[in-house]
Amino acid sequence: MRISDALTGLVFLALGVAVVVTAQGFPGFPGQRFGPSLFPTILGSGLALSGLLLGLRGLRAGAPALQLDADLRAPGPWITVAMVLAVVLALALFGDAVGFIPLSAAGLLALCLRMGLSPLPSVGVAVVFTALLWWFFAGLLRVPLPQGILMGVL
Amino acid sequence: MDTLLAALELVFDPYVGLVILCAGAFGLFVGAMPGLTATMATALLVPVTFFMDPVPSLAAIVTATTMAIFAGDIPGALLRMPGTPASAAYVEDSYRMALSGKLNLNLGSNLICSAIGGLIGVAFLALCAPWLAEFALNFTSYEYFWLCALGLSCAIFIASQDPLKAFVSLMIGLTLACVGIDPAAGVPRFTFGNIDLLAGIEFIPAMIGLFALSEIMRGALRVRMPGLEDAHPPAVSGPLFKGVWGVVKRYKVNVLRGSLLGTVVGALPGAGADIAAWLSYALSKKMSKTPEKYGTGHVEGLVDASAANNASVGGAWIPALVFGIPGDSITAIVIGVLYMKGMNPGPTVFLNNPELIYATFMIFAVAVLAMIPLGWVAVKGARQILRAPRAALLPCITLMCLVGAFAMTNSPFGIFLMLCMGLLGWVLEENGFPVAPIILGLVLGGMFEQNFMTSMIKSDGDLAGFFERPIAAVLGVMVIAIWCFAIGKQLFPRRRAASGKPAEAR
Numbered sequence: 001m002r003i004s005d006a007l008t009g010l011v012f013l014a015l016g017v018a019v020v021v022t023a024q025g026f027p028g029f030p031g032q033r034f035g036p037s038l039f040p041t042i043l044g045s046g047l048a049l050s051g052l053l054l055g056l057r058g059l060r061a062g063a064p065a066l067q068l069d070a071d072l073r074a075p076g077p078w079i080t081v082a083m084v085l086a087v088v089l090a091l092a093l094f095g096d097a098v099g100f101i102p103l104s105a106a107g108l109l110a111l112c113l114r115m116g117l118s119p120l121p122s123v124g125v126a127v128v129f130t131a132l133l134w135w136f137f138a139g140l141l142r143v144p145l146p147q148g149i150l151m152g153v154l
Numbered sequence: 155m156d157t158l159l160a161a162l163e164l165v166f167d168p169y170v171g172l173v174i175l176c177a178g179a180f181g182l183f184v185g186a187m188p189g190l191t192a193t194m195a196t197a198l199l200v201p202v203t204f205f206m207d208p209v210p211s212l213a214a215i216v217t218a219t220t221m222a223i224f225a226g227d228i229p230g231a232l233l234r235m236p237g238t239p240a241s242a243a244y245v246e247d248s249y250r251m252a253l254s255g256k257l258n259l260n261l262g263s264n265l266i267c268s269a270i271g272g273l274i275g276v277a278f279l280a281l282c283a284p285w286l287a288e289f290a291l292n293f294t295s296y297e298y299f300w301l302c303a304l305g306l307s308c309a310i311f312i313a314s315q316d317p318l319k320a321f322v323s324l325m326i327g328l329t330l331a332c333v334g335i336d337p338a339a340g341v342p343r344f345t346f347g348n349i350d351l352l353a354g355i356e357f358i359p360a361m362i363g364l365f366a367l368s369e370i371m372r373g374a375l376r377v378r379m380p381g382l383e384d385a386h387p388p389a390v391s392g393p394l395f396k397g398v399w400g401v402v403k404r405y406k407v408n409v410l411r412g413s414l415l416g417t418v419v420g421a422l423p424g425a426g427a428d429i430a431a432w433l434s435y436a437l438s439k440k441m442s443k444t445p446e447k448y449g450t451g452h453v454e455g456l457v458d459a460s461a462a463n464n465a466s467v468g469g470a471w472i473p474a475l476v477f478g479i480p481g482d483s484i485t486a487i488v489i490g491v492l493y494m495k496g497m498n499p500g501p502t503v504f505l506n507n508p509e510l511i512y513a514t515f516m517i518f519a520v521a522v523l524a525m526i527p528l529g530w531v532a533v534k535g536a537r538q539i540l541r542a543p544r545a546a547l548l549p550c551i552t553l554m555c556l557v558g559a560f561a562m563t564n565s566p567f568g569i570f571l572m573l574c575m576g577l578l579g580w581v582l583e584e585n586g587f588p589v590a591p592i593i594l595g596l597v598l599g600g601m602f603e604q605n606f607m608t609s610m611i612k613s614d615g616d617l618a619g620f621f622e623r624p625i626a627a628v629l630g631v632m633v634i635a636i637w638c639f640a641i642g643k644q645l646f647p648r649r650r651a652a653s654g655k656p657a658e659a660r
Contacts, residue, residue, distance in 0.1 A: 001584045001585075002584065002585055002586075003581075003585050005585075008585055008587075012322055016325075019329055022344065023343075026336075026341055026343060027339075027341055029338060029339040032339075032611055033614070033615055034338075034607060034610045034611060034615065035338070035339055035341075036336035036338065036339050036341045036343055038607065038610070039332060039603045039606060039607065040329065040332050040343065040344075043325055043328050043329045043332065044329070046321070046325045047322065047325040047326070047329065050318060050321050050322045050325060051322065053318060054318055054319070054322065057318070072375065076378070077374070077375045077376065077377075077378070078375070080374045080375065080377060080378075081371050081374045081375050083374075084370060084371060084374050084548075084552055085371075085573065085577075087549075087552065088367075088552065088556055088569060088572070088573050089573065091556055091566075091569060092566040092569035092570055092573070093566070095560075095566060095569075096566075104553055107549070107552075107553065108549045108550070108553060111548070111549035111552065112545055112546055112549050115374065115377045115378070115545035115548060115549065116377065116378050116545045117545035117546055121546065122546075125546045125549070125550065129550050129553065130553075133553060133554070133557055137557050137561060141199075141561075143557070143560070143561045143564070144564055145557070145560070
């Protein structure tokens with residue numbers, strides 16, 4: 001999946017300008033010439049400049065705006081990626097409410113099945129790995145993984 | 155002599171031996187898992203070591219760290235995901251070597267060079283701790299500024315394929331490092347009113363996202379496709395150490411150089427194993443007779459850098475023990491542990507508890523030597539992971555990354571961070587932007603800006619002030635020379651024989 005250099009260069013040019021503009025809004029350092037805005041301004045300028053150079057290079061190369069490999073034009077792979085992100089988001093958003101164990105098991109099961117593993121090994125992986133993670137992180141290392149609906153049971 | 159014997163007694167205790175074994179296994183597991191890092195291993199060990207005596211708890215941390223830094227090379231070679239940031243500098247060479255069937259040579263060399271580097275690091279720690287720390291004390295903001303600039307410049311020009319894109323990545327990384335509270339004036343920047351962002355972009359979840367999650371997304375995109383070249387290296391069975399001694403003998407200068415550089419870089423506060431590896435790789439490429447082979451699966455850079463990153467582990471303890479200034483993030487955690495145990499790091503610890511200091515040195519040596527058999531087990535075992543279907547591996551690694559990101563911040567914010575950085579890393583890498591400079595920028599950004607602002611304020615904007623001190627002047631000239639050389643190469647390329655690429659505008 002390649003986005004042309006011209007486009008990415010433009011994005012970074014815009015980003016660099018945005019950084020510089022935002023930085024101008026930072027309050028100064030009372031009694032000093034150089035304040036919190038100096039470094040971000042330099043960085044933003046660097047970003048904008050390199051974005052410009054990249055964009056020019058991309059324009060000269062003349063590649064199309066977006067190139068996709070033939071096998072990536074189907075929606076299938078993208079749904080898989082979306083599911084990975086969805087599982088991560090679900091744990092972030094609903095972890096406290098539902099708990100780590102149910103979400104982790106469900107997420108693992110869904111992802112394994114989606115990625116092509118047969119149903120029985122998928123269930124095995126989901127159960128065993130969730131148990132392993134819980135034992136190692138919550139049990140052994142005392143990381144406060146959310147218990148959620150299993151509160152009081154564990 | 156008494157203190158030496160007392161130290162020996164403390165170290166060669168069966169309980170300590172057991173702790174070393176368990177901590178070593180833990181460090182290998184954590185280091186080998188992309189998404190879990192050596193710093194995380196240390197941080198997660200702290201609550202466990204809370205209940206132990208000083209020597210076993212130090213033994214646990216030292217062993218876990220040493221193993222993790224080596225073990226980070228394993229997933230780099232097998233899955234192109236560096237297990238720890240220290241392995242990121244040479245992950246490309248590592249992976250290519252594995253793909254071309256030289257997996258044993260790769261990991262075997264890594265292991266032996268890491269061990270040699272580690273031992274040399276310990277030797278320096280024990281012999282030169284006072285001297286090296288005193289040298290680093292002379293460094294002011296100017297020297298630190300130029301040192302950071304040198305490391306970052308090396309990362310752009312020497313250690314990457316497309317300098318312009320690497321520069322963009324670096325700028326992104328440095329800008330991300332500006333998120334949070336400004337080091338000079340204490341003003342919140344780029345936080346957009348979000349409380350979590352006040353602490354800045356947490357480095358570990360960001361790294362997990364950039365390196366591991368983006369790799370998972372890339373894998374997920376292609377998981378059902380048959381016959382992919384980026385799937386598994388061919389399984390190479392047989393002795394791990396075959397041919398390694400030949401490599402070490404051939405590149406003995408590299409090993410020595412890498413170890414020395416690693417120790418020195420590790421000793422400098424703030425610069426850790428990853429910087430050591432980057433600088434060492436860059437220097438190795440610069441001084442090599444075959445620089446064009448770097449990045450294509452050549453073992454020379456690996457030799458340098460893996461020795462360097464393990465040597466820096468020992469080196470980082472020099473300022474930590476002698477002055478209580480962390481040499482890297484791991485030693486920052488260690489200093490906390492030392493305070494908890496009543497062993498306040500500083501010159502007084504050499505006076506009050508010298509046997510503990512000697513014990514620490516011995517533990518280091520034992521940990522490095524134990525790394526060889528444990529590393530052998532890890533390499534043999536790690537390849538079994540590869541036989542596991544990707545459909546099972548990818549979801550499991552996703553969950554591990556998730557938990558790892560959560561563990562560092564103990565809040566969902568870490569997970570969100572990982573997600574955003576993962577998306578960023580994925581899009582960038584698909585388009586040829588190297589992701590490692592982003593991490594470098596994130597790690598060094600704070601220190602870089604702090605020293606820059608301090609220097610500017612001290613010299614009141616006079617740029618000549620940056621070259622007044624001799625060491626600063628030398629470093630500064632080196633940085634400028636690198637830039638001039640690299641830009642000159644872009645503007646005036648030597649005539650290329652085959653490609654019809656027009657020369658850039660003069």
